[in-house]
Amino acid sequence: MLDKASKEIPTTSETKSQIMMRLEKMVEESDIMHGAIRSVDIDEGVFRIAHSEIIAKEDMQQLFEHEELGIAVIHTYIWYMYDTLMRGTELCNRFNFIAASRINTTFITKNPTSVKNELVDRFMVAGDNTTPSLYFLPFNSGNGGHWVLIAMDLSRLMVYYLDSLSGDWSKYPSMKKTVDAAILKFRSKKNYRNRKDITWVRVQYFDEYKSYSRAHLDEMKDELCQFIIDQRII
Template structure:
């Protein structure tokens, strides 16, 4: 269980940039209050942002790939949406990457309006994970479709300051779970 300290409360009540403890606490809240009571465990899952972030992607890419691939393989026969709250670095920006590995679709939600080309290491790692997932499931695709992973930039509300990215990212996850859809609508 995550321990919440005084500084974590100050983040929320002071409307400051959210840290990893608050993000993980809210993920537990979403699971306990929205996913488990509604029997949605087979439809939605979370990728731990303590494990997958810009630092780990750069310093330990193979460990990140193995970790996420093991999550995907555990649900390899079931279509599921995996939420990856992604932080871009120290004092960085939070954005949401929602991945449907079976369909090879990545929904990219960024309250700054950037697209995934802003974070090439993240994109390359996720593409590699999905290609490995495809290979481990022994899915054959024509050469013309080898890189046919669909990245979809979602239109979403924009933050108007330098601190709201974490709040928006949490909202995107909550609203998607409440819709109980594996496809994220074009506007959220």
């Protein structure tokens, strides 16, 4: 049974790290391989609201194979970054994360008003939005599972757009319209003056980070694997 299970969750590297092999063995020996799931309560500080994540076999496959990343893997890595870099520091006042579960192309197409209001509610959670801070939103374009990153500065009316593929936000007009509407509605509720239009900026890569080597990707996967082990998610 374990031999069969191990074949069902291949990894991309022929040489696996000790951390990854340990987590892979934990998954193979768990009931996740037979359809069980884990409901994980993510630290409330991560998204500033209570948030639970469902971890299933396919999520572990995504982590090991690194061919496609779903929401659960994205959110768990955000949790790892918060826990490692931000917890108890000033960075918590400068950077905010928005859960991608309800903010994507599918939901915007079905009910853009609901998505707009969800963003506004998230903006309202923070106390002081007059000081510069960034709200990071991983956005699934629905184009084969492609992710882009949107960073919103509510005080300066700036939105930064990062896409690993060529092009800009014009590929997703409904997304831009919804984000703009949410920012303006939030500022209206706060009685902030809108002194200018919202400016969108396409973020350029640093030359050394235009692409990641296999070693860099494996290092990030190892960090996440260790975090999953430490949090006893499996």
